[in-house]
Amino acid sequence: MDMPYRSLGHSGLKVSALSFGAWVTFDHQMDVAPARDAMAAAFEAGCNFFDNAEAYAGGKAEIIMGKALAQLGWGRDEYVVSTKIFWGGQGPNQRGLSRKHIIEGVDAARKRFELDHLDLVFCHRPDPSTPIEETVRAMNHVIDRGWAFYWGTSEWSAEQLEEAWRVADRLGLIGPTMEQPQYHMFHRDKVEREFAGLVRERGLGTTTWSPLASGLLTGKYNEGVPEGSRFDLPQYSWLRDAVLEDPSFPGKIAKVKQLTGIAQELGASMAQLALAWTAKHPHVSTVITGASRTSQVVENMKAIAFIDQLTPDVMSRIEAILDNKPAVAS
Numbered sequence: 285m286d287m288p289y290r291s292l293g294h295s296g297l298k299v300s301a302l303s304f305g306a307w308v309t310f311d312h313q314m315d316v317a318p319a320r321d322a323m324a325a326a327f328e329a330g331c332n333f334f335d336n337a338e339a340y341a342g343g344k345a346e347i348i349m350g351k352a353l354a355q356l357g358w359g360r361d362e363y364v365v366s367t368k369i370f371w372g373g374q375g376p377n378q379r380g381l382s383r384k385h386i387i388e389g390v391d392a393a394r395k396r397f398e399l400d401h402l403d404l405v406f407c408h409r410p411d412p413s414t415p416i417e418e419t420v421r422a423m424n425h426v427i428d429r430g431w432a433f434y435w436g437t438s439e440w441s442a443e444q445l446e447e448a449w450r451v452a453d454r455l456g457l458i459g460p461t462m463e464q465p466q467y468h469m470f471h472r473d474k475v476e477r478e479f480a481g482l483v484r485e486r487g488l489g490t491t492t493w494s495p496l497a498s499g500l501l502t503g504k505y506n507e508g509v510p511e512g513s514r515f516d517l518p519q520y521s522w523l524r525d526a527v528l529e530d531p532s533f534p535g536k537i538a539k540v541k542q543l544t545g546i547a548q549e550l551g552a553s554m555a556q557l558a559l560a561w562t563a564k565h566p567h568v569s570t571v572i573t574g575a576s577r578t579s580q581v582v583e584n585m586k587a588i589a590f591i592d593q594l595t596p597d598v599m600s601r602i603e604a605i606l607d608n609k610p611a612v613a614s
């Protein structure tokens with residue numbers, strides 16, 4: 285099966301069902317050459333969307349991605365690139381969603397990328413200290429300047445998104461096109477339940493993150509923390525502790541072990557099963573994958589081939605193991 289391309293919500297932009305992001309890996313695990321090779325492998329498999337943020341490695345992830353793009357020499361119309369604005373520095377005006385930080389932050393990001401324009405810009409988190417109207421107006425300014433084509437949010441609530449659309453409608457401005465929520469087999473509520481009405485009625489697009497729960501859903505943590513894995517990185521010990529010390533961790537590992545049996549029956553790796561499962565959900569525009577090496581990218585992009593194998597019977601067996609389906613009002 286070839287890589288499917290889906291409209292990003294109600295926009296005309298087409299994104300590959302599997303995309304590729306820079307969090308943790310760029311700078312900490314991959315410098316320019318390995319990042320370039322990983323992006324090339326993703327592109328080769330049909331991936332056309334590459335995700336980033338001003339916060340990733342303090343801006344270095346954008347520099348690395350920009351240098352990799354320059355070396356790859358793709359046409360600017362062949363790929364879609366994003367950044368996210370919220371954590372640009374420690375100063376009071378280097379963070380959040382004020383008009384000042386959004387406009388200065390996007391300008392600085394496109395300079396780090398060495399690109400005239402980005403395609404998508406996200407508000408990386410909600411900012412309760414800035415009126416949503418100020419953020420909507422600032423994001424429209426970014427679009428009017430030609431620095432990005434679409435704006436969206438990450439980890440906003442349905443209520444906050446509704447407010448952004450109400451403001452945009454009232455002012456005749458462009459509202460958020462897409463949201464970037466966490467979505468994987470162990471984290472389902474926002475995508476499957478909270479955003480259901482927004483996807484249906486507002487045409488919200490979604491670019492979902494951490495589809496493998498930072499690697500948990502590959503099975504690599506079933507017997508401990510392997511050397512060189514994400515949870516072995518000293519800079520991310522906070523993440524390892526949050527996951528491994530959570531009381532739900534042993535139950536999750538037991539489920540991964542059961543799910544691996546289903547993956548094996550399909551001829552898939554556990555990672556491919558978990559990725560295909562997220563990409564299959566109709567509320568998902570694109571699943572942003574992460575990888576610390578090119579071989580993982582090659583394996584992960586092949587997950588596309590397993591979407592069609594997730595028949596109603598297989599899905600109900602997965603559901604029985606997960607036992608965490610959000611109650612969705614019909």
Ligand SMILES: NC(=O)c1ccc[n+]([C@@H]2O[C@H](COP(=O)([O-])OP(=O)(O)OC[C@H]3O[C@@H](n4cnc5c(N)ncnc54)[C@H](OP(=O)(O)O)[C@@H]3O)[C@@H](O)[C@H]2O)c1
Pocket residue numbers: 304305306307308309335336408438439464465492493494495496497498499502504512513514515555572573574575576577580581583584
């Ligand atoms: N908006 C937000 O707040 C937000 C938050 C987080 C992420 N994101 C976006 O989502 C992207 C993906 O997130 P993520 O990196 O957390 O995704 P993930 O799929 O949950 O985890 C990716 C990590 O799992 C391991 N892995 C991946 N494929 C593997 C395979 N086939 N076999 C074994 N190990 C494998 C690798 O780590 P090791 O090899 O090091 O173990 C890799 O870096 C990010 O790059 C970013 O663009 C957004």
